Amino acid sequence: MSEQTAEEGTSQGPRVVVVGAGMAGVQTAVALREQGFRGRVTVIGAEPHQPYDRPPLSKAVLLGKAEGSAFDVDFESLGVELRLGCEVHGLRPDARELDTEAGSVPYDVLVLATGAEPITLPGTEGVPGVHLLRTLDDAERLRPVLTRQHDIVVVGAGWIGAEFATAAREAGCAVTVVEAADHPLAGALPTEVSAPMAAWYADSGAELRTRARVERVEPG
The missing domain is CATH 3.50.50.60 (FAD/NAD(P)-binding domain)
Structure with missing residues (x-):
């Protein structure tokens, strides 16, 4: 133009x-x-x-x-x-x-066209080591966490949770993913399609826990 x-x-x-x-x-x-x-x-x-x-x-x-x-x-x-x-x-x-x-x-x-904000879990405000992943700044804050190979818990087995878990495993972190539904991607795909994806977590070395709703987060 x-x-x-x-x-x-x-x-x-x-x-x-x-x-x-x-x-x-x-x-x-x-x-x-x-x-x-x-x-x-x-x-x-x-x-x-x-x-x-x-x-x-x-x-x-x-x-x-x-x-x-x-x-x-x-x-x-x-x-x-x-x-x-x-x-x-x-x-x-x-x-x-x-x-x-x-x-x-x-x-x-x-x-x-504002998109969505991630849910803030009860008890997470001000707790060290609790991160959200939505923005470029969030990703930059999380990068050194992966570099130091911390043990990581991911809340949510949707697309972002799956991709983050894969990246964390690639960085050498121990990863546990907790999901409130009974299978990954429950809100995005039919059960027939998404249920077999649970095996992907095991294949990558991540532990997936379904039917695990987070009630609160306590400082460790």
């Missing part, structure tokens, strides 16, 4: 604001331009990093095989404004404005 087109794309048509700089938010912005949308497009992300893909966090980034996974998108040439490190605190639909820590942001069309 030429500079002239990018500039025109900031002034013609309604203003679209996308909250969330992950896969969904970025692809929304890209698709708007691909479909010929000429209005202003702003993507707001709470993290300070360039928008990135999350799946490598539980594999290559954790193991130090990659420093990041930024999307290969030239936002400037697309005429897409990025506001990174900017948290959204509220929404005022009547005024068509977002309240952010940097001030209000007006919009004509609002797209919420």
Whole structure:
């Protein structure tokens, strides 16, 4: 896209604001331009990093095989404004404005693409050695844990739990995975498909405990 087109794309048509700089938010912005949308497009992300893909966090980034996974998108040439490190605190639909820590942001069309937050388990607040894995910063904090080959308990046998367990085993850690359901990936796949996957954990040297709901976490 030429500079002239990018500039025109900031002034013609309604203003679209996308909250969330992950896969969904970025692809929304890209698709708007691909479909010929000429209005202003702003993507707001709470993290300070360039928008990135999350799946490598539980594999290559954790193991130090990659420093990041930024999307290969030239936002400037697309005429897409990025506001990174900017948290959204509220929404005022009547005024068509977002309240952010940097001030209000007006919009004509609002797209919420914030994704999900991991569940915080009871008793984990302030307990050393308890980590979440959702962001690039989370993965970077976990990398030295794997390097030191700690004994690790993973709560959840979904896709991320499985990938993290595999990465931890590859790093030489002893791994136990606890899952509230009676088989891995219970919320993502039918039992007929996911039940045989339990053997994958044993094959990798990880212990899988199903029907094991976490009630609380206590300092060890």
